[in-house]
Amino acid sequence: MPxxxxxxxxxxxxxxxxxxxxxxxSVQGVLxxxxxxxxxxxxxxxxxxxxxxxxxxxxxxxxxxxxxxWRPDTVRDAMNAHLRPHxxxxxxxxxxxxxxxxxxSAVGRRYVYRIIARRPDLALERxxxxxxxxxxxxxxxxxxxxxxxxxxxxxxxRAVGCQAASPVKTLDRLEVETVPVxxxxxxxxxxxxxxxxxxxxxxxxxxxxxxxxxGAWTPDDVTAALEAKDRTRCGPxxxxxxxxxxxxxx
Numbered sequence: 001m002p003x004x005x006x007x008x009x010x011x012x013x014x015x016x017x018x019x020x021x022x023x024x025x026s027v028q029g030v031l032x033x034x035x036x037x038x039x040x041x042x043x044x045x046x047x048x049x050x051x052x053x054x055x056x057x058x059x060x061x062x063x064x065x066x067x068x069x070w071r072p073d074t075v076r077d078a079m080n081a082h083l084r085p086h087x088x089x090x091x092x093x094x095x096x097x098x099x100x101x102x103x104x105s106a107v108g109r110r111y112v113y114r115i116i117a118r119r120p121d122l123a124l125e126r127x128x129x130x131x132x133x134x135x136x137x138x139x140x141x142x143x144x145x146x147x148x149x150x151x152x153x154x155x156x157x158r159a160v161g162c163q164a165a166s167p168v169k170t171l172d173r174l175e176v177e178t179v180p181v182x183x184x185x186x187x188x189x190x191x192x193x194x195x196x197x198x199x200x201x202x203x204x205x206x207x208x209x210x211x212x213x214x215g216a217w218t219p220d221d222v223t224a225a226l227e228a229k230d231r232t233r234c235g236p237x238x239x240x241x242x243x244x245x246x247x248x249x250x
């Protein structure tokens with residue numbers, strides 16, 4: 001059966017997450033429904049990562065098998081026609097090898113977390129970034145982030161219900177940058193890359209780095225929290241709204 005690799009972007013705000021659940025709309029569910037409506041068949045859509053409720057994507061990857069050999073651009077355009085008005089778009093569709101799997105073939109994932117520091121509420125960026133009230137010291141945050149790069153036991157930054165077999169992960173990149181903004185305040189972006197992540201790992205690390213940016217913690221406190229291997233030593237978990245699955249590599 002022809003297998004298609006899909007590159008997808010979505011606004012996660014109205015969804016219960018990527019994965020189909022008993023109640024509520026999911027990204028996986030609306031994609032499967034779009035396939036059914038254009039191709040006339042039920043087909044599972046397998047994603048590279050199971051993003052949580054409210055998490056966005058600019059580079060999610062999925063695959064689907066269809067009985068008919070459709071042109072890839074037809075798959076893309078037909079799915080997009082049936083995805084409307086959901087805030088989900090198939091950016092690209094391409095034929096994939098029979099053994100390609102969106103999740104298990106991936107060798108890397110990159111997330112971006114957006115923080116906007118300003119007093120006024122967010123209007124245009126509501127649900128797309130985390131608003132914090134105080135200016136952040138991005139340089140100190142970068143120093144704290146460097147303490148987490150490499151192979152570590154990330155128990156401190158792991159969700160209580162995480163189902164991963166081991167808390168040990170290799171974090172290839174954790175970088176902090178400031179982005180120019182129009183109007184008041186500042187935007188800070190945190191880039192995280194690894195082969196795979198623990199559940200809530202990125203949001204937990206970002207929440208901890210914000211403590212550093214606010215001056216409440218030092219980079220040494222980040223090291224101490226990591227080495228404690230204790231979830232209670234983690235900073236507050238950052239909200240879902242600022243997190244984006246930006247890229248999956250193969």
